[in-house]
Amino acid sequence: MEDHSQFRLLSERRFLPFFTTQFAGAFNDNLFKNALLLLVTYNAGGLFGLSADVVVNLAAMLFILPFFLFSAIAGQVADRYEKAGVIRWIKFAEVVIMGTAAVGLWYGWHELLLLLLFLTGVQSAFFGPVKYAILPQALKESELVGGNALVEMGTFVAILLGTLVAGVMMKASAPGPVVAIAVAVLAIIGLAAALKIPKAEPAAPDLRIRFRPLKETWKLMAIARDNHAVFLSIMAISWFWFLGAAYLTQFPNFAKTNLLGDETVVTILLAIFTIGIAAGSVACERLSGHKIELGIVPIGSIGLSFFGIDLYLNIPDQPIPSDWWMIITDPHYRQVAIDLLAVGIFGGLFIVPLYAYVQQQTPADTRARVIAALNIFNALFMVVSALLGMLMLGLFGLDIPEFFLVLSIMNLVVAGYVYQQVPDFALRFVIWVLSHTIYRVTHHDLDRIPEEGPVLLVCNHVSYMDALVIAGAVRRPVRFVMDHNIFKTPVMGSFFRLAKTIPIGPKAKVPEIYDAAFDRIDEELAAGHVVCIFPEGRLTKDGEVDTFRPGIDRILERRAVPVVPMALRGLWGSFFSHCGGPAFSHWPRRFWSRIHLLADRPMPAEQANAQALEARVKTLRGTQT
Structure with a gap:
């Protein structure tokens, strides 16, 4: 696929x-x-x-x-x-x-x-x-x-x-x-x-249809609010329609007043903006790696505000009469066209993952009603958008470029609030950026990881980036088990706490953390989540796979779940590995590393143990470090 x-x-x-x-x-x-x-x-x-x-x-x-x-x-x-x-x-x-x-x-x-x-x-x-x-x-x-x-x-x-x-x-x-x-x-x-x-079979065939517009609309709002992340995603989608309606509504007067354009200028602005949204929507699928990738959403919101502000800065101070051809060919007007195209592209990047996320995270028997609630919010936000435009441009006396600037700043505030309320957006953004800039990651057989239900991932431990590479590649959210000391660092500690990472430490030194870690692992597996551990217990110091510790056996004794062996290749020698000395202390051997992440077939719990899993991971990794 x-x-x-x-x-x-x-x-x-x-x-x-x-x-x-x-x-x-x-x-x-x-x-x-x-x-x-x-x-x-x-x-x-x-x-x-x-x-x-x-x-x-x-x-x-x-x-x-x-x-x-x-x-x-x-x-x-x-x-x-x-x-x-x-x-x-x-x-x-x-x-x-x-x-x-x-x-x-x-x-x-x-x-x-x-x-x-x-x-x-x-x-x-x-x-x-x-x-x-x-x-x-x-x-x-x-x-x-x-x-x-x-x-x-x-x-x-x-x-x-x-x-x-x-x-x-x-x-x-x-x-x-x-x-x-x-x-x-x-x-x-x-x-x-x-x-x-x-x-397409009905999702709720026993549902009773009731024609009570106000009461049923209120019930839809309650259904949409059942999942906080889904509800805020709905709000974010409706916010996009708020922005889109605000831009589209102003195009005629913007073209006439600020660009001194004729009727064809309105048409070309509309075409550029719409083509941008279509292009951004199509680009989502490749940028997301064929999965629902929330990390693209912050990229979309940043681009919406950046190019909205740039549009304000690039509007000509002394416009001359223009037509559609001048918008494309004249350097001053062309920058306006580029900004509008970019606003559309980043709008597409913003909205498509959100729609897919709402569809995925909503139970099948209420999905259509949640989408109906989304449509109500979209309509409401577009009405409020029109009212805000009347208020800003009429009562407050802003001109249209200033209104675009206000919208761009408002977008940053709204996006910041949503990402603060749903940390997954910010976490996936960091993971996506790292996995698409520092490294070039190739996935092998990750479809072997079960699509639902509890599963334990075990992988060799090469660098401090291992967890981020895996998190960026696996379709399902992953709970990682990591050394508790990393939680003491100001930035990384906050990041991993947001990612619901499970801290662990040596039993002899921090027995309370050690025991709490296994309790947390069991809770996450009982809830049907994916947990990933690095059974070596530390980063490799020579690039080879070290001995797997018996903690994996304790996990499987408490909860028998399938285990998927995984292997990382290509991270040895990176700035984040111990190659040539402690991590972060030496010049990296290479940039833009080509990374391979491989998955083996799931092992039943009764066949999995530390020794067997170590052998499977070593075979999977091969001789390449």
């Missing part, structure tokens, strides 16, 4: 029909919504006796309101019924809605179109939970990041195309009939693709 691109999924029936369905739906929603807004703005001023500005904002509210009203029941439906069938019914409803919309567009019945926009929002509100809840059933865990990346890429590309195509079609001599045909055809394509989606 790790040798294949995520784009391979686009050739498989378990993913391609679903991808086509959601792409056509997002394209159609945005084509219809933007065409309607343009019709209202240029051809239907005074609808219902209201001004065009009021009608435009009314239309935006009508599209987002269903997410507040119907997400709760949508989550229940997606958990209660077979998901492919739910998608087909939703797509059938889209055909009916868009068929009616085609008639309204053809004959210019704009009042009817506003009602249909509300129904389009209802249909989208029902599609959101099942859209993300079906992915963990259709894909392997190693494909989940890649699948989410493709979905996010497809969604944002569809949004861009829908917006652009709406603008192009509205320039036709008879825009209503042209758009009418397009929305009807796209709805039919979406339904045809939905008919090919493989069956």
